[in-house]
Amino acid sequence: TVHNMVKNHRLARAISDAAWRQLRSMLEYKAAWHGRDLIVVDRWFPSTRLCSTCGALAQKMPLNVREWTCPCGDVHDRDVNAARNILAAGLAVTACGGGVRPQRGTSRTGHSSAKQETPRATKGIPVP
Incomplete structure (x- = not known):
């Protein structure tokens, strides 16, 4: 089993990375299938x-x-x-x-990396 293979310290990292990569691949596939963003x-x-x-x-x-x-x-x-x-x-x-x-206290440009939303970004979303 994977649990026992991870006990081998020489292989643990590679085995763990492979398992996480497989999970991420599945999530990407499912998100694309259902029209979602991952x-x-x-x-x-x-x-x-x-x-x-x-x-x-x-x-x-x-x-x-x-x-x-x-x-x-x-x-x-x-x-x-x-x-x-x-x-x-x-x-x-x-x-x-x-x-x-997380944003640093000061950046080289002095501007945030986040883009500002335009007023039209929420157009078409019903208000509850």
Whole structure:
């Protein structure tokens, strides 16, 4: 089984990569089949360490830390916080385009990488 093959430290990375690649291929196929977009978040996106409330980025966090408190006072479950950040990043790409990485405090150009929506972007969407 794959579980036993991953125990071999020389092959674990290749086996794990193959399994994730297969899952991604299936997701891409299913999304295309149903006319949906698949948004892939950067592998190094710090979803776990990024506060989903205020956007502060925590320092390195070992895997055994399951809960952490942000300087803003919010207490985060590691997995729930990551899920919120990944959802927000995907929605941001859907709405504005651009990459799925946190913005630096200053950029070389001084402009955000996100495209601004035009007033017509929501034309035709019924208002509830």
